[in-house]
Amino acid sequence: MSENRVIGIQNRLPWHLPDEWAHFRSVTEGRPFVMGRKSFEAPDALHSSYRNIIISSKKPDNPQSGIEYALNIPTALALLSGEEEVFILGGATVFQEMLPLAHRLYLTIVHAQLEGDAFFPAIHEADWELISSEYHGVDEAHAYAFSMNLYVRRSGK
Numbered sequence: 001m002s003e004n005r006v007i008g009i010q011n012r013l014p015w016h017l018p019d020e021w022a023h024f025r026s027v028t029e030g031r032p033f034v035m036g037r038k039s040f041e042a043p044d045a046l047h048s049s050y051r052n053i054i055i056s057s058k059k060p061d062n063p064q065s066g067i068e069y070a071l072n073i074p075t076a077l078a079l080l081s082g083e084e085e086v087f088i089l090g091g092a093t094v095f096q097e098m099l100p101l102a103h104r105l106y107l108t109i110v111h112a113q114l115e116g117d118a119f120f121p122a123i124h125e126a127d128w129e130l131i132s133s134e135y136h137g138v139d140e141a142h143a144y145a146f147s148m149n150l151y152v153r154r155s156g157k
């Protein structure tokens, strides 16, 4: 998210940060993704090479092969019950709904104030311990500086 919590504009990411994508890929490799229907339909949507669970209140008219669909969050979680680790990819609605279930937060902060129409939910800082933070500056390929942060939920929160 940007410093003003923006995560999207007109169903796209507001930035293009190749090294952040590479970081995302290395962290999530081989794990299942859960995302909302709108994020799945975004032109720059990221898909898991392993499993993709799409949440939508409606059954898809043209289901895509290899994609799993869930009509609600409990159904998505039931599909994933045997998985060791699952990544919630967003967007804003799904982050809001599923943040209370998360144990870890891989939260990249893009160091800019950006315009947008989708936002990451407010988090209670006291609930989360910052485990690591890696800063990446502006360069030819990256218009914004960013910090790749990993938080772990404090026990009992």
Ligand SMILES: NC(=O)c1ccc[n+]([C@@H]2O[C@H](COP(=O)([O-])OP(=O)(O)OC[C@H]3O[C@@H](n4cnc5c(N)ncnc54)[C@H](OP(=O)(O)O)[C@@H]3O)[C@@H](O)[C@H]2O)c1
Pocket: 001, 006, 007, 008, 009, 010, 011, 012, 013, 035, 036, 037, 038, 039, 040, 042, 055, 056, 057, 058, 071, 072, 073, 089, 090, 091, 092, 093, 094, 095, 097, 118
């Ligand atoms: N920066 C990031 O890390 C990041 C990551 C992902 C997405 N994004 C951005 O976020 C924006 C999209 O976010 P969004 O909030 O508009 O959409 P979204 O969360 O991707 O999808 C919302 C849709 O998911 C389905 N849904 C969500 N909760 C549900 C539930 N409990 N039960 C049944 N269906 C449920 C509904 O689909 P139906 O309408 O079909 O019922 C709902 O309309 C885009 O701009 C995208 O680029 C940013």
